[in-house]
Amino acid sequence: MTIIWLTRIIPNPRNRQASRDFRNAVELHYRVMKLFPDNLGDQARKQLGILFRVEETPQGSYLLLQSRTQPDVNLLPPDYGQADTRPLNP
Numbered sequence: 001m002t003i004i005w006l007t008r009i010i011p012n013p014r015n016r017q018a019s020r021d022f023r024n025a026v027e028l029h030y031r032v033m034k035l036f037p038d039n040l041g042d043q044a045r046k047q048l049g050i051l052f053r054v055e056e057t058p059q060g061s062y063l064l065l066q067s068r069t070q071p072d073v074n075l076l077p078p079d080y081g082q083a084d085t086r087p088l089n090p
Contacts, residue, residue: 004049004088007035007065007073011081018080022054022061032063035071 011018021027032052033045049068054061065071066088073083 002068005065005067005070005085006088007063007067007071007083007085009063009065009073009076009081009083011061011063012079013060015077015079015081017077022063028052028054028063031076032065032071035065035073035075036067036069 011022013019017031021031032050036048036050050065051067052063052065054063070085070087073085076083
């Protein structure tokens with residue numbers, strides 16, 4: 001059975017890198033991919049089963065990320081924001 005991981009990242013609005021990433025889809029894609037192992041080839045996102053989207057709420061934006069591999073949220077820049085990861089077990 002494959003474990004699916006769900007990650008939520010709430011950016012720190014005062015962090016310049018987080019603000020830049022959440023304003024630009026390409027930068028956000030790069031940031032997400034940096035949370036996973038390198039050297040997976042051209043189909044890394046497909047191999048890892050990565051899906052992500054930004055949710056907008058009255059309290060601010062946050063990122064929801066689903067993957068088949070646990071992301072290493074410790075690779076986020078210092079003070080980037082709050083990140084929580086958990087497995088989605090049946």
